[in-house]
Amino acid sequence: MVTAADSGEPRTSVWLAAGPAAPARSGGRRSEAPSGLNRERITAATVRLLDADxxxxxxxRRLAARLGVTAMSLYWYVDTKHDLLELALxxxxxxxxxxxxPAPEGWPGRLRALARGYRRVLTDHPWVAPLAVAYPNIGPHARAFDTALQRLLDATGLADSxxxxxxLAVSQFLHGCGGTARRAPEGDFCLALDVLIAGIEAKAAV
Structure with a gap:
């Protein structure tokens, strides 16, 4: 499995970096940026390649071949392979x-929908679960997901500890039980989710 520490060197998340430096040809002359490429297109191709292979x-190198460019061309838009994996995640x-x-079942119904949606992402993209562990996972969509979860927890009425x-329970459930999406039957996942929600409801009623 690819991890953020593969290189043995500390790295900065792509979401915290100022931006990639343009690659240079031998002799110190910068090559021209490849026509038709941008970070969004490269990221989309990365997702497709991860899904396929x-x-x-x-x-x-495999990504560049799929895009019909040289591997060096990609470094106009990212510094490392890890940057691309973070972007794909x-x-x-x-x-x-x-x-x-609003949902007919209130916050429990919205939490069920959010959890099932997260599971679908893990099922559609099996590489997401290991990358979510390997990287800081602080991109805009990850932060939007956490904000949605925080709002759901606001609605429970729970406070403090x-x-x-x-x-913590919901996060661990999603990354644990949700992360085994291809091995755990859907019914087992939904039953475990119902038990988790019932526990939160019981705690909120105290």
Missing amino acids: GLTRFSM DSALGELALSAG ARTGAH
Whole structure:
């Protein structure tokens, strides 16, 4: 599995970096930026390649071949392969529906919808779960997801340590039980989710 520490060197998240430095040709002359490429197109191609070939087979060379460019061309837009994996991770999380509108079942219904949506992302993109562990996961879509979860927890009425515990329980459930989406049957996932929600409701009623 690819991890953020593969290189053995500390790195800065792509979401905190100022931006990639343009690559240079030998002799110190900068090459021209490749026509038709941008970070969004490269990220989308990365997601497709990860879906098709998996995380262990991903490489900048294979991605460049799919885009019909040289591997060096990609470094106009990202500094490292890890940057691209972070971008792909957040792009996949962008598929989540994060509507904060009312639901017939109130916050429990919205939490069920959010959790099932997260599970679908993990099922559609099996590489998301390991990357969510390997990287800081602080991209805009990840932060929007956490904001949606925080608003749901606001609606429970829990406060202080109980609120913190509920957030931890939901997060661990999604990354644990949700992360085994292809092995755990849907019914088992939904039953576990119902038990989790019942526990939060019981705590809120105290």
